Amino acid sequence: MSKRTLRQLIKSFKRHDIRALSELMTFVENDAQESYKILSELYPKTPHAWRIGITGPPGAGKSTLVEKLAREFVNNNYSVGIICVDPTSPFSGGAILGDRIRMTSLFLEPKVFIRSMATRGSLGGVASSTKALCDLLDAFKKDIIIIETIGVGQVELDIANIAYTTVVVLVPEAGDEVQTLKAGLMEIADIFVVNKSDRVGADKLAKEINAMLEMQNFVRQPRVIKTIATDGVGVSELYSEILAHKKYLEDTKEIHVRHRERIQNDIKELVLRHISDKIWHNKKISKLFETSVEKILSGKETPYKASTRIIKLFNNQK
Numbered sequence: 001m002s003k004r005t006l007r008q009l010i011k012s013f014k015r016h017d018i019r020a021l022s023e024l025m026t027f028v029e030n031d032a033q034e035s036y037k038i039l040s041e042l043y044p045k046t047p048h049a050w051r052i053g054i055t056g057p058p059g060a061g062k063s064t065l066v067e068k069l070a071r072e073f074v075n076n077n078y079s080v081g082i083i084c085v086d087p088t089s090p091f092s093g094g095a096i097l098g099d100r101i102r103m104t105s106l107f108l109e110p111k112v113f114i115r116s117m118a119t120r121g122s123l124g125g126v127a128s129s130t131k132a133l134c135d136l137l138d139a140f141k142k143d144i145i146i147i148e149t150i151g152v153g154q155v156e157l158d159i160a161n162i163a164y165t166t167v168v169v170l171v172p173e174a175g176d177e178v179q180t181l182k183a184g185l186m187e188i189a190d191i192f193v194v195n196k197s198d199r200v201g202a203d204k205l206a207k208e209i210n211a212m213l214e215m216q217n218f219v220r221q222p223r224v225i226k227t228i229a230t231d232g233v234g235v236s237e238l239y240s241e242i243l244a245h246k247k248y249l250e251d252t253k254e255i256h257v258r259h260r261e262r263i264q265n266d267i268k269e270l271v272l273r274h275i276s277d278k279i280w281h282n283k284k285i286s287k288l289f290e291t292s293v294e295k296i297l298s299g300k301e302t303p304y305k306a307s308t309r310i311i312k313l314f315n316n317q318k
């Protein structure tokens with residue numbers, strides 16, 4: 001894309017053109033260099049949007065809940081951006097399509113913008129792409145950003161680093177819940193949702209979670225909310241609790257700590273990516289890399305020695 005067109009897109013974005021937002025998002029996801037240009041201009045200097053992470057196992061009802069929750073925010077006059085991340089189905093695209101169908105009623109809502117992230121081929125990784133998309137939605141002056149992501153599995157996105165309020169969604173039939181909680185969800189949840197409360201075991205699960213929470217020493221203990229996402233039951237309670245958590249972070253100034261950490265992480269990540277790009281796009285280094293691999297395979301070298309030599313070569317080239 002020529003410079004001028006990118007300029008024009010950014011200009012249209014600033015005039016609140018939704019198609020420009022959409023096109024810029026595609027660039028941010030697919031092209032590291034354009035992404036750098038776009039975000040150095042549009043990075044939200046004063047954060048505006050409240051970022052909410054909705055996470056939990058597949059099939060827990062996250063998408064159904066996000067749809068209802070977004071509607072609740074819209075009814076209360078907030079504008080909403082939604083990002084669906086599904087790292088477990090990078091090739092089928094099936095889940096993404098499913099989410100689209102589930103949220104069709106929201107597509108007609110002018111105050112809502114929905115984006116399904118193509119997790120394959122996102123250059124800087126899922127986490128940094130998701131962050132960049134959040135920054136764009138923030139710069140677009142969305143009041144609320146909801147990020148739906150899968151909270152168990154190997155390609156788990158570290159949602160708590162991106163969201164200010166993290167909601168963990170569990171369901172009664174999800175087997176050994178205590179086990180799931182041990183797998184890290186306990187640490188990141190600001191709010192627990194027991195969805196599918198129309199099914200047996202919901203009360204028991206809610207009690208189990210509460211019992212586990214009480215054993216820890218929280219400054220502010222996460223609340224456990226029972227919902228039936230398909231019927232919208234408990235959604236307004238969840239909405240209120242999210243706002244209560246937001247108010248808590250603001251009142252205690254904890255939000256400033258989070259903003260500071262986010263800025264620190266952003267800088268570190270960009271520096272790392274920049275250096276790493278420089279290293280791997282260097283022809284001499286690529287050559288040394290290839291010969292090192294051969295040497296290691298034939299037992300003449302180790303990755304440790306090879307990495308030292310590569311860094312040395314990089315430093316000498318500057």
Ligand SMILES: Nc1nc2c(ncn2[C@@H]2O[C@H](COP(=O)(O)OP(=O)(O)O)[C@@H](O)[C@H]2O)c(=O)[nH]1
Pocket residue numbers: 056057058059060061062063064065102195196197198199227228229230231
């Ligand atoms: N019985 C019941 N089914 C639900 C509830 N919420 C969602 N579902 C169903 O659970 C299935 C998975 O929902 P989905 O929102 O796609 O889950 P996700 O994978 O976590 O996004 C769908 O068939 C929903 O209709 C609920 O509260 N009760």
Ligand SMILES: [Mg+2]
Pocket residue numbers: 062063064099148
């Ligand atoms: Mg989903």
